[in-house]
Amino acid sequence: MFTPLQIILMTLLVAFLTWQKYNLQIIAYAAVVFVGLASGLIMGDVKTGLLIGGEMCLMSLGIGGYGGSSVPDYNMGAAAGTVFAIAMGQTGTTALATAVAIGVPVAALGVQMDVIGKMTGSFFIHKAMACSDKQDWKGMGRWVWLSQVPFTLLCALPILLLMTVGSTYVESMVNNFPVWLSAGLNVASGMLPALGFAILLKYLPMKKYGYFLLFGFVLAAYLNLSILAVALLGTVFCVFIFQLKEENAKLALAATAGGDNEDE
């Protein structure tokens, strides 16, 4: 089903992305689209890769590992979904259904991989600290970096296993999808973006400014404005609010300074 070269390239891609997601972070925005694109390139169907990357990217909106927490990894999901959809010669909506069926569980599995990976870090940090105490700087660097071996391997493991020992099982599973499951997966692809937004709302100041949700909702639902249009319009409002806040702060500062003068 997969050539050895494809398996090696995909495993390396996911391992690389695991490191770059946390460290270099130069592919930061819409990275899931990039993963679909790169996986599509490796598998020989860029168009389907782009399609699946786009779908998974919409599902991943709002999901981010704030403050060191572990969240579903849609990079892994998009990679797994894309390789199977393309290997089975699917395009369009069939490819999207396959991508959701395989990609979302893999993305959810990413949480466990991330947690275990971060747990292994404890071993390496203590080794590095011990080297630092002995003024062994080379050893310190070595242990700090060796931590990336289990971490990246753990995160690349699902794709490697799926493409090797798991491929025939996945193939027969996808080929035998009952109609009801396809209908359900279709609903899932429409509902999963809601999860990302719900997570996001937990991190935003809902109590203080929650009513601004309504504003954006009305612009999109009643006036049918695109996201970019809402964002641009929102920028106008927010720059204005920022200016007001800054001026108020200046006034408040001047008022207290004035008050001090009167006291003297």
Added chain:
Amino acid sequence: MSETNAVLTKKDLTRTLTRYVLGRQVCFNYETMQSGGWVWAMHPAMKKIYGDDDKLLSEKYKSYFKFFNTHPWFGNLIMMACLAVESTRDEHATETAVDIRTGLMGPLAGLGDAIIWILLPTVMGAIAGYQAMQGSIFGWVLAEAVGVAMWLVFWRLAYTVYDQGLSFITSKSSSLKNLTDVCSILGLMVVGAMVASTVHVNISLSWTVGELTQSLGDLLNMILPAFGNVLFTALIYWGLGIKKMSSGKMVWIVLVVSILLGAFGICS
């Protein structure tokens, strides 16, 4: 702190920054979080500041190996603020620097999450995702360009922070709070819009009375457009507040529930 400029040259700073962006979260662990990559990144600069006094460095790193966690891009700036303090070679330099590091990591992580990890990726991701689904790569190119531009801003700012020391960050701190606030507002507006446009849940229950077939979904959408989207986003938001719930568990719940809803023809 202008006298500190002489200690580390621009080349030294570039070397430190390069090491930092390559390894800022390697050796991440639940005890000290980002401290491992931090110490590795700062080592050549510290060696230049304190010469070859390995014993002294070893003592200082004990403090730097302690808990540290912030937004990685703002980490560039915190690193430079600490090196600016260390460059004074003051007796208490490390104590001060680590205090500054601990004091800044929380507020800057909040701001970084609001702008760099929430606002921009959500807007850019939506544009890139839609365009990709229509077969165009342009949206992703735009998102990547914005990301790289921001990344470079933080790289460039790091040099300024070293040159001007801490005053650069503290002078901006009142504006930073207002900036976080308005970015959160913009984020809320964008999320509100995306609940209407990016989420797709249609309620497809219907019933027939005589000749007339009435669709529940149409009825509800007449009351509030995108009713299904709003309902399920609200339900998931509420569900995330349940004790011991995590985003990892919630993915499975949403997946199973939506498959059931689709299988029974309640939603489409």
